[in-house]
Amino acid sequence: MNALGAFTVHNTVMDLPIRLKPKEALVPKPTLSNAASDGSTFTPPEAIGERFSPFDLATAPKIPCGLPPEVWTIVQSAPACFPPQYFLDVSRNLLENPNLTASHLARAELSYQSFADPTFNPEATTSGDLASIVKHLRPECQPRLVESGVDGFELQWTVVRKLIPRNPKLDSALMQTCHLFTSARDVTITNSNGKEEEAAAERYLVVYIPNVESPEEIPFYHPTVRSLCILYTYFPSHAPDSMLPSPGILSIHFDFFPSHPLDNRLERTALMLLQIIHKHSKGRQAGYKKRVHHDQIIPQKRFQDTYAYLKGKYAKTLIEGWVEQTPPEKHVFEDLGIAAFLIELWVNMYGGEQGIENQEVQRCNAQKTFPGFVDIGCGNGLLIYILKEEGWSGWGFDARRRKTWTTFPQEHADSLVEMLLVPRVLLPDAAAPDDNVVRNSPPSHNGVLPQHTFIISNHADELTPWTPLLASLSDSPFIAIPCCSHDFGGTRFRSPVHKKYIVEDPNATGKEKNKQPSAYAGLCSWVCHLTERMGYDGEKEHLRIPSTRNIAILGRTRKSGLDGKTLEERLQFAREVVEKEMGGATTVEQILLTWMRSGGELVKPGKGGH
Structure with a gap:
């Protein structure tokens, strides 16, 4: 027993006891009636110390701290x-x-x-x-x-x-x-x-x-x-x-x-x-419990060290050379954060044994075995530039060319392609698409990639729900960072909520417990649902980036479903999923027409998009 006696106050972080001598029970909270004598109600006065209100040291009670005042x-x-x-x-x-x-x-x-x-x-x-x-x-x-x-x-x-x-x-x-x-x-x-x-x-x-x-x-x-x-x-x-x-x-x-x-x-x-x-x-x-948990996949130290390195190397130059109308700091720091996460993720996935002490060796091993990435709906292309500069092979495409593309060195600019995604899932005869709508469209990609290509879907909007489906066709791992909700036809809508993937707020009380999830929470739950539907063991991470749209959904490993299936069998399964998610009454052919109309809007000057 400690010399201070037997009374124990537990530190709940590590549940390590701190022993003090026995004391009287904690003072109970005073009880006040909520009704006055005349029947009216009143709010009980707030106890001193409930809110932070510092003393005036000249009039504050003096308590010895045990440290010499001199x-x-x-x-x-x-x-x-x-x-x-x-x-x-x-x-x-x-x-x-x-x-x-x-x-x-x-x-x-x-x-x-x-x-x-x-x-x-x-x-x-x-x-x-x-x-x-x-x-x-x-x-x-x-x-x-x-x-x-x-x-x-x-x-x-x-x-x-x-x-x-x-x-x-x-x-x-x-x-x-x-x-x-x-x-x-x-x-x-x-x-x-x-x-x-x-x-x-x-x-x-x-x-x-x-x-x-x-x-x-x-x-x-x-x-x-x-x-x-x-x-x-x-x-x-x-x-x-x-x-x-x-x-x-x-x-x-x-x-x-x-x-x-x-x-x-x-x-x-x-x-x-x-x-x-x-x-x-x-x-x-008051019982507050942390609602958002970071660093579930990549340790905080590794992410922050890599982010600090990337920020020191690229931030100043990229911000000073910004040519878009959007605020440079937000986009630069956001993409640097995503790049840091991806780099450490890929080192984990492709670097071999985790026990290798030399991180540079592990990173070199990862880059040798890395199958390459594709950034679908790559926007300004900044993320691709950073990743390629750091030695990771890959490319990206978007429906509309951005001004930023011209600011990158030629070897990186060549990795940015202006094209639409026209998913092969929507094409009735993928080998020879003779539909007039498809034939007269801008240059397009059908979404079938070399096997195991890592797919990046960063705020890709219309392409977000397609990400797990495209990944399943090529047996690819992927990361999706949802932003705005679109259905499989490219139309804005409010995603269905899948409560299985909604994390309840542990601090919610009363009516807040029955509050409907936000549109963003619903979108993320839908993407998680699609991820599992396509046979992936989904993972979720709250990224440390300057954005409220910071949830990353990852599909790295397959747990069931399409193993051993041919491409045509995978395409057929994906078509069934699309038709079911669109309500069952809409055919793939109708979805294709809607998709192409949405794609036509994206390529117009001044428009945003994937």
């Missing part, structure tokens, strides 16, 4: 009313996700963590004595202790992390030591009039120490301080007549460099940090 300065504080486990959950989550508090950061990589280290010694007085592995770490990765100590607190865990910036060319990475200290000692509270009050308290102190020697080594995204700490003081026996306005107090403290005293920027940074911690702690208390 070294540490309180910068901001605010009332709070959530139990401590939510503060602990948020603190643990922020260890690997500092981007929640600083937009210039991508993530953090943990170099050392004590959670599962049996040699961790919380009573160590030197860094080398903290754990047996410390002496084997590089000097910059070794944890730093709080030089002045923390009176009355006990160390619970230590983490050394590397803060990774979004733009490595602009900001450098930073090693940082993080500690959690806890205390269950009673504290003396002092109000603005000097009145003192003794109270039972639980204190949780998270200390962040940049592993630097001077302020010049600290990047822009980090406060220019020697150390900072967040203190949450919780009073489990808080009474309404106490001098404290709420059962919890959040505060932030800085240890300044002599050359960098408190300024407006540091004050605003401290305020923002407290506000974010308060917001996320209240959200967890």
Whole structure:
């Protein structure tokens, strides 16, 4: 048993216990009647601390933080009313996700963590004595202790992390030591009039120490301080007549460099940090659950590292040379993100053993065995240019040539073809199409590709529902990133909703639970349905791109259906699927006529399209 006693508060992120001495039960929420004596209704007053509202430090209650006041300065504080486990959950989550508090950061990589280290010694007085592995770490990765100590607190865990910036060319990475200290000692509270009050308290102190020697080594995204700490003081026996306005107090403290005293920027940074911690702690208390989960297919680190590399190599040139009327930043950063995802996806798929330590070797192996890609409805062709520049073979086509195509080097411009897709599925006699509508159409492709060609369907609109069907004809893997909903005839419509593929909002309450899915959610569910209908084991990923249309649906592996079937048998099955999805009363011939009319509109100047 820990010296602090038997009371356990669980950190639900890793379910690791933090032990404190027994306390009274948490203060129950006050109950207020919803009806006044005259029968009218009223809204109960909101408890102090429910919303973030910082104190005026001149009148705020003073609570000892355990750190020497001659070294540490309180910068901001605010009332709070959530139990401590939510503060602990948020603190643990922020260890690997500092981007929640600083937009210039991508993530953090943990170099050392004590959670599962049996040699961790919380009573160590030197860094080398903290754990047996410390002496084997590089000097910059070794944890730093709080030089002045923390009176009355006990160390619970230590983490050394590397803060990774979004733009490595602009900001450098930073090693940082993080500690959690806890205390269950009673504290003396002092109000603005000097009145003192003794109270039972639980204190949780998270200390962040940049592993630097001077302020010049600290990047822009980090406060220019020697150390900072967040203190949450919780009073489990808080009474309404106490001098404290709420059962919890959040505060932030800085240890300044002599050359960098408190300024407006540091004050605003401290305020923002407290506000974010308060917001996320209240959200967890309310039962908030994350609805969107990124990095299900490609690990965050690999994607972000590749994206940062591509962004540094291409972004500036592409933005400066933009010739379309659309905003360059959105398209450039979006396609760079998609390219980063595809590159890492293809390394996984074609690079051989995942255990190869040298990523360049694995990438070279992948490019040697890569079957090539085709981007259907390639638009401005930017994605094709980036992928080919990075050594991935492929081409693309679109119904209408774009201005951007002329800005690419000739070897890449030659990979962009102006043509319509006229799916062979719709042609009654694919070998010799003598239908007048088809014969008089612009140059076209029938959608039958070399076997295993990787199909990219990026916001391809009219081509989106066709993507799984085209892939099935050539036994090809594919990625579809839906945008606007069209039926198999190329006509705008609201896609049918397939609830099997709809992810319910875990935070929805009341009427929100029965709310109809959005048109975009319905479209994605339909594409997932078509993917499975064509025998693929569908996967879904929320891409890290600057677009609300960021869901990628992948078909990489086949689980049933068309294995061993001839092309004609696959075509016939696809025709049956198309007719059924179009309602059953519309023939393939009628769908072809509608498709060709839609295609004719796409090739007109000034029109968008696939």
